[in-house]
Amino acid sequence: MSSKPTSDIFLRLEKTGAKKVALQFPEGLKRKACSFATDLRERGYEVIISGEPCWGACDLDLDLLKDADILIHYGHAPVDSREDVLYEYLRRDIDIEALEEVLPHLTKKEVGLVTTIQHVHQLPEIKEFLKKHGITGLIAKGSERTPYDGQVLGCTFESAKNTGADEILFIGTGVFHPLGVRLATKKRVVAFDPYTKKAEIVDASKLLRQRFARIEKAKEAESFGIIVSKKSGQKRLDIAKRLESLSDKAFIVFIHEVTPDALLNLGFDAYVNTACPRLAYDDQARFPKPMLSPQEFEIVCGVRDWEDYEIDQII
Amino acid sequence: MSSKPTSDIFLRLEKTGAKKVALQFPEGLKRKACSFATDLRERGYEVIISGEPCWGACDLDLDLLKDADILIHYGHAPVDSREDVLYEYLRRDIDIEALEEVLPHLTKKEVGLVTTIQHVHQLPEIKEFLKKHGITGLIAKGSERTPYDGQVLGCTFESAKNTGADEILFIGTGVFHPLGVRLATKKRVVAFDPYTKKAEIVDASKLLRQRFARIEKAKEAESFGIIVSKKSGQKRLDIAKRLESLSDKAFIVFIHEVTPDALLNLGFDAYVNTACPRLAYDDQARFPKPMLSPQEFEIVCGVRDWEDYEIDQII
Structure with missing residues (x-):
């Protein structure tokens, strides 16, 4: 590569x-x-x-x-x-032929194509490769935060939703991006890792079970710190204020770097994260208290049903 | 209390x-x-x-x-x-009579009096107590950062220097403030802890040996990160720029919270601290690389002699 x-x-x-x-x-x-x-x-x-x-x-x-x-x-x-x-x-070129590995996992004639910034320049080649195998790759525009067609971030999956396809192929590393694509689109997602050259079907059920458990635990909390980031592209004060209005037990807390020590010292029973969405999903194990997404806090407050669970995005 | x-x-x-x-x-x-x-x-x-x-x-x-x-x-x-x-x-009232413990340690008829903010309101009472025992307590103005007469901070010891006394009595807890008073004034310093009610003569020689060792180690460094704080009362960019001009190997690095991880990731061989002075003196053991004060870096660069060692203050 x-x-x-x-x-x-x-x-x-x-x-x-x-x-x-x-x-x-x-x-x-x-x-x-x-x-x-x-x-x-x-x-x-x-x-x-x-x-x-x-x-x-x-x-x-x-x-x-x-x-x-x-x-x-x-x-x-x-x-x-x-x-x-x-x-x-940096752009990183992947070995297009290795996508052979993906073909047995695809079940539709049309598939949405998404990837992270390093590989986005190769999406046309990937589309071409699939076409040779009778599959139409659909590449869509995302939001302003993902200016390249087919690009996704760990917090922005609009280009996946916008393909309109019932099946999505994610090309890239790690487990979080494909899980996010799965939760944001609610479609079947195949993830291909261009480094290991392995493909797999994305299953979000374990993450959802963990989130459900955190929501249940947070229902016992007597105080909630609603975290607002100071970072240039993560400050969502409006959302935080709306969430604060849902509970007398909730207070807005500004933090630049969210660390386990900061949460421990503040001493709230639970936290709601309006900063980088991945703090709740990816970093929960590091934190001493439940860290909910905005949508999860809505469930705690009884203004959203579990059936309407959505992943938190900054769009 | x-x-x-x-x-x-x-x-x-x-x-x-x-x-x-x-x-x-x-x-x-x-x-x-x-x-x-x-x-x-x-x-x-x-x-x-x-x-x-x-x-x-x-x-x-x-x-x-x-x-x-x-x-x-x-x-x-x-x-x-x-x-x-x-x-x-908060103000915290100390037991004035417990200062009996201090008397055997004082060697002069005049003694400079300094303390931290919690006890500064009691300096007149302390002066009165000493007077009864034939000792004149001298209480001096400090700098703008220490608006109360006789007040010291961990980074500002001007009120101790300004007493003009050859012996200083520090009232308060911890080892750093009295060490700072000793290094800033170069006078004999007696420290009285109002919680343990113990008095002792302050000896800075161990700290100086440790700092000497760090300076020697830093002389081997191929790169220096000169840390500048973003904090309201700690940003000393002018000093940092002057220090940067002393060495081709030095670069200015802005950090809000100086952590071991931040220093490790940046990868400089040594650091020079223009943020909170205590980062170099108190926190060195936490840091993976030598952390020098501005004056110590001047010694490394050959523009100051060890004999002219001074403690770093923000005045």
Whole structure:
């Protein structure tokens, strides 16, 4: 599998006329910051580096723009467009022929195609491959947060819903994205991991059982902290205020980095998460108290039925 | 030992005319947030709570003022004065007679008196007590960050320096404040803990040996991250820029909460701390790499001699 940057970042930077450059890298790539900063300094730029934890383009370190002309955000595609932020992410080419593995799992003549940003440029090739095998791949527009056709995020699955297909093929790694596609579309989902070259049918029933148990536990809570993020693309104060109005026991709590210690020290019996949706679904095991999604809190408050369960998305 | 709040916070709040109130508590008191918020809501206020870690009044959660009229900061005295922040801290009365324990340790007829905010209101009584025993207590003004005469912070020891005395009596708990007084004044320091009622002579030689070892280790580093805080009373970008200019291997890194994970992920060989001074002195054992004070980095860069070692203060 080969990887290549999206473009020449030095050329794009030069065009902006910026002299003071701020750099932000996600956790797994942060070690590149020092050598990238050295390169920039040798080209005459002043450089500052963000040391904040960073998990997505919803988490821009805009504070740095007080002391810099432009922010280079590395590793993620834009979820919103800003003139003072340059995004730099990697494309990774997958082995199209390995999709042979998927074919026995597909049951329809039409299949919706979705993937994450690294592979989205290959969706036309994937569609072509399927066509050779008599299957029509449908690639749809998503929301503004997923500007590339067929692109999904861990919190935005609109491009999957918009295909209109009864079966979805997700190409990418990890379990959360395909689970999200499954819950958001309620369709049959086949997930193909281009690294292991394995395909499987996505089953969300275990996750739903776990969520049901958390909802039941949260019904005993005497106090709820409704978490609002300060991050650029995660602040959903309106939703938080609506949820707060559902219960006298609920208070709004602003947190930038949601950590087990922060929740323990605050001492609420349960939390409702309006920040990154994955905090509730993915990180529950790390947290000392139930962490509900907005829709799950609605179930606790009796304004939504379990039968109307929906996955939380930022669209 | 009795404790009482500084004033009626509800009365002070009413006078401001604020309707939307943000609350901030330090870590050890965060659990009070929910009941305080309930009280405020019953009095007709809208309330939001800061879930951020908080270690001092240098760490105001000013972001909350985007969504609130006023911030109540609990547990610390002001380090700067702002119209949109109300400070609420506790006074704790100590047993003055227990200072008998101190008398055998004092060697001078004049002694400088310093303490932390909880006890500062009792300095006149302490002075009176010493006078009865033939000792003149000297209480001096500090800096703007320590508005009460004789007050010290973990990062500001000016009131101790300004007494002009050759011997200082520190009243309070913990080892760091008296060590700071000793290093900042270079005078003989007696520390009296009003809880254990024990007095002792302060010896900073172990801390200095540890710092010397860190400086030696940092001399091997190929890269330095110069940490700049985003916190309201800890951002020292000018100092950071001056330090950056001392070495081609140094880059400025902005961090809000300095954690071991953040430093590990960034991957610098050593760090220089311009945020809360105690991060270098108190928290070194938590960090995976040497964390130097600004003055220690100057020693590494050869622009300061070890003999001119000074403790880092924010004045």
